[in-house]
Amino acid sequence: MPSWLIWRVVESSEPKCLERDGETSLGTSTRWHEQSHIQIFDALWKAIIIMGDIYDNPGSQVLRPAFLAHVVLRTPDRASFRAMRDFYTKFLDADITYENNVLCFLTYDDEHHRIAIGIFPETTKRVGKPAGLAHIAFTFRTLQDLAAAYRQRRNLGITPFWCVNHGPTTSLYYRDPDGNELETQVDNFDTPAEARAFFASKEFEENPIGVDFEPEELVERLRSGEEDWRIKKRKNVGVRQGIPGW
Structure with a gap:
């Protein structure tokens, strides 16, 4: 207690x-x-x-956690380990809080680690479309931050394979050296309630995937001074099915 x-x-x-x-x-x-x-x-x-x-009569409704703490990524060998470590330090501007020959902890905020990378010798490379985790998402505070991080990564040779306005978020998707998919996003609505309301809309029912865009177009719209809410507002393109590369 x-x-x-x-x-x-x-x-x-x-x-x-x-x-x-x-x-x-x-x-x-x-x-x-x-x-x-x-x-x-x-x-x-x-x-x-x-x-x-509560310990003797806990009930059946589980207490919710305070927050999602970290993600652990398996990699097969030392070469992959180094490549993954270097990628995430660049991709997230992350600090290494611990490292030895087989394990590395990285963080980009006050948490002691957000990403852990470990060598698991029997791990195999991703082949095809295996079941499991689809992607890890990272949220930025503003469109300007999202676009600036895109340009900074581009200068490091890291480019997105898919850019899409989902409706609730404006998102750019990347892959790490092992093929794990990463989403960088900004919320399009000011409150979670507004996003949930969009989930319940006919527009989202017809198109739960989103509308693709070019990242350089996003940069130019921001440079022109266009209002954020106009850029964030998703175009209504009707029915859409299927996700590129998935």
């Missing part, structure tokens, strides 16, 4: 107070005299009871 929930009632002739780790209240001698404070205390006490029961 979290330490901040370990409270207990202190019986006294005065109004109830709280005690934590043998000390009254939150490390002080503060007394809870007012009714509102007692109500807060009652709510905390009920929370303790619930937390105490």
Whole structure:
């Protein structure tokens, strides 16, 4: 149980107070005299009871995780390992937080690692269209950031194989040296509720894939000063089926 929930009632002739780790209240001698404070205390006490029961009577609805932490990629040998490591340090401008002869951790934010790459000698190269993970997606804050990262990667010899406005996102797809597919995207709507509403639209039902575009066209539209919302708005091209290369 979290330490901040370990409270207990202190019986006294005065109004109830709280005690934590043998000390009254939150490390002080503060007394809870007012009714509102007692109500807060009652709510905390009920929370303790619930937390105490959750292990014996957990129910069948699983607690949701806080966030998706990282992705681990298998690679077959030392040469592939080096190629994958070098690719992701460039592709994400990632920092290496740990590396030995068979394992590498990389991150691009405050998390200790977002991508892990490991040598698994029995791993084989992707052949055909195997079942499993389709792609890993990375979100940028703005269209400008997405386009700038595209140009920066292009200067490093990394180019997308598919650029598409899905409707909810504007996306560019890449492949790493082992053939794993990567999506870089920006949200087209300001809120998740708007994106969900688009999922429920007839337009999305007819075309859940999207409308392709040229990345250089995106850059030129941004350079011209065109408003972001106009660029993000997906053209209605009617029914579409099938994904290029998939």
